[in-house]
Amino acid sequence: MIVGALEAASGAALVLDEDLRIVLSTPAAAELLGVDIPPHASAPKLLCGENEKRPVAEALAEGRPVQAVLPPRGPGRRLVRVRSLPVTRGRARVGTLLLLDDAGESFKEGEVLFHGMWTQDPAMKAMFRVLERVAGDDVTVLVRGETGSGKELVASAIHELSGRRKGPFRAINCAALPSHLLESELFGHARGAFTGAVRDTPGHVQLAHRGTLFLDEVAEMPLELQAKLLRVVETRTVIPVGAREPIPVDVRFVSATHRSLRKEVEAGRFRADLMYRLRVIPVFIPSLRERPDDIPLLVEKFMEQRNEASRRRIERVAPAAMTILRRYAWPGNVRELKNVLAYAYAMGDGSTLVAADLPPELVDPNLFGAEQVVPSPTPEVSAEHANPEARRILEVLDRTGGNRQRAAQILGMSRVTLWRRIRELNLVGTA
Numbered sequence: 001m002i003v004g005a006l007e008a009a010s011g012a013a014l015v016l017d018e019d020l021r022i023v024l025s026t027p028a029a030a031e032l033l034g035v036d037i038p039p040h041a042s043a044p045k046l047l048c049g050e051n052e053k054r055p056v057a058e059a060l061a062e063g064r065p066v067q068a069v070l071p072p073r074g075p076g077r078r079l080v081r082v083r084s085l086p087v088t089r090g091r092a093r094v095g096t097l098l099l100l101d102d103a104g105e106s107f108k109e110g111e112v113l114f115h116g117m118w119t120q121d122p123a124m125k126a127m128f129r130v131l132e133r134v135a136g137d138d139v140t141v142l143v144r145g146e147t148g149s150g151k152e153l154v155a156s157a158i159h160e161l162s163g164r165r166k167g168p169f170r171a172i173n174c175a176a177l178p179s180h181l182l183e184s185e186l187f188g189h190a191r192g193a194f195t196g197a198v199r200d201t202p203g204h205v206q207l208a209h210r211g212t213l214f215l216d217e218v219a220e221m222p223l224e225l226q227a228k229l230l231r232v233v234e235t236r237t238v239i240p241v242g243a244r245e246p247i248p249v250d251v252r253f254v255s256a257t258h259r260s261l262r263k264e265v266e267a268g269r270f271r272a273d274l275m276y277r278l279r280v281i282p283v284f285i286p287s288l289r290e291r292p293d294d295i296p297l298l299v300e301k302f303m304e305q306r307n308e309a310s311r312r313r314i315e316r317v318a319p320a321a322m323t324i325l326r327r328y329a330w331p332g333n334v335r336e337l338k339n340v341l342a343y344a345y346a347m348g349d350g351s352t353l354v355a356a357d358l359p360p361e362l363v364d365p366n367l368f369g370a371e372q373v374v375p376s377p378t379p380e381v382s383a384e385h386a387n388p389e390a391r392r393i394l395e396v397l398d399r400t401g402g403n404r405q406r407a408a409q410i411l412g413m414s415r416v417t418l419w420r421r422i423r424e425l426n427l428v429g430t431a
């Protein structure tokens with residue numbers, strides 16, 4: 001009777017005891033999970049298998065919502081959303097009610113969704129395992145990856161998997177601001193520290209107290225600020241600009257860079273002592289061109305998302321268009337792929353994505369980035385710039401009539417990154 005009532009009220013549901021063992025299950029739950037539910041089975045194990053047991057078990061125990069990938073059912077796998085509610089008697093918690101529903105995502109063999117990151121690439125999956133291992137300890141992690149490859153997603157996954165998940169997650173791009181602004185953004189400032197400093201203002205370090213601070217593009221931080229950051233990491237205190245008293249902070253640092261920090265140290269642009277503090281655990285995200293099998297997977301997933309919200313519905317990708325997508329070099333990585341699809345949705349019609357729907361720089365064999373193409377001897381740029389990225393930036397800027405906002409979009413970079421690359425590649429004045 002209770003099961004019938006539960007099913008009528010909530011559909012697919014499981015009731016767990018204090019040890020997260022299943023004491024009641026509705027037929028709809030067995031149907032959704034596609035498995036028999038043995039009495040007293042461990043819920044985390046049934047839902048997620050051995051590998052993902054730890055984070056899911058923790059989430060269930062704390063009554064947080066979780067998403068779990070379920071064991072195979074038929075040819076594919078489904079993502080089931082699991083919502084957990086505590087069952088209490090008086091003040092004591094005596095169990096957990098799990099409400100299950102179909103999240104509408106389907107998995108093929110080998111595909112994984114990890115904190116917003118889809119992949120079927122073995123190196124990416126190995127990286128996820130590293131994140132699971134290190135997230136719980138407070139060690140500093142340095143993420144290395146090209147622009148748009150998912151560095152911020154990795155940092156936020158570390159935060160979510162850690163004991164700090166209830167605290168703040170803050171991100172700051174160290175390349176985005178001039179030195180004095182970055183200093184005050186990071187460390188805060190006291191009233192009267194400079195003109196316009198009308199009140200004490202905490203910086204990101206303080207605002208991330210009991211949480212995680214993500215320092216994106218950390219290699220771009222000026223040397224004098226590196227010294228100050230080192231002090232914060234070593235002493236766990238921060239002194240805002242213009243202040244005297246150190247303020248204790250409890251922050252976990254996750255940093256990211258697209259460069260080799262070691263090389264930056266060798267070149268004298270980065271402090272060795274800070275590098276050793278920040279890269280206790282180095283994590284590498286492979287670029288999209290190093291994992292070409294992720295291209296069709298991501299195209300499919302982004303199409304599923306866009307189909308929900310767009311005027312156009314794309315059901316399939318024409319083989320010629322997929323060949324172009326697979327061969328392209330993706331300097332802006334996953335972000336660029338997302339932008340290319342946004343372009344295709346906006347510019348084309350019909351249920352098949354065809355080559356003509358793709359931005360010209362992907363399709364035109366004279367443009368850069370497409371791997372199959374030996375850069376053509378067109379403009380002077382090719383002679384002048386041996387670097388393919390430089391040529392590509394110039395070409396895209398040329399096409400956008402010098403509009404850096406639009407060029408950055410096409411390249412899948414933020415405007416700040418584009419600025420920085422223009423500077424680094426000595427294109428100032430040319431671009």
Ligand SMILES: Nc1ncnc2c1ncn2[C@@H]1O[C@H](COP(=O)(O)OP(=O)(O)OP(=O)(O)O)[C@@H](O)[C@H]1O
Nearest residue numbers: 116117118146147148149150151152153216334335
């Ligand atoms: N594996 C993935 N699956 C789905 N979406 C992804 C994946 N990797 C990245 N993305 C998406 O791509 C975009 C760029 O990701 P993110 O901002 O994490 O990259 P980044 O490396 O931090 O970029 P930047 O170098 O500009 O700081 C985001 O919209 C993110 O959601």
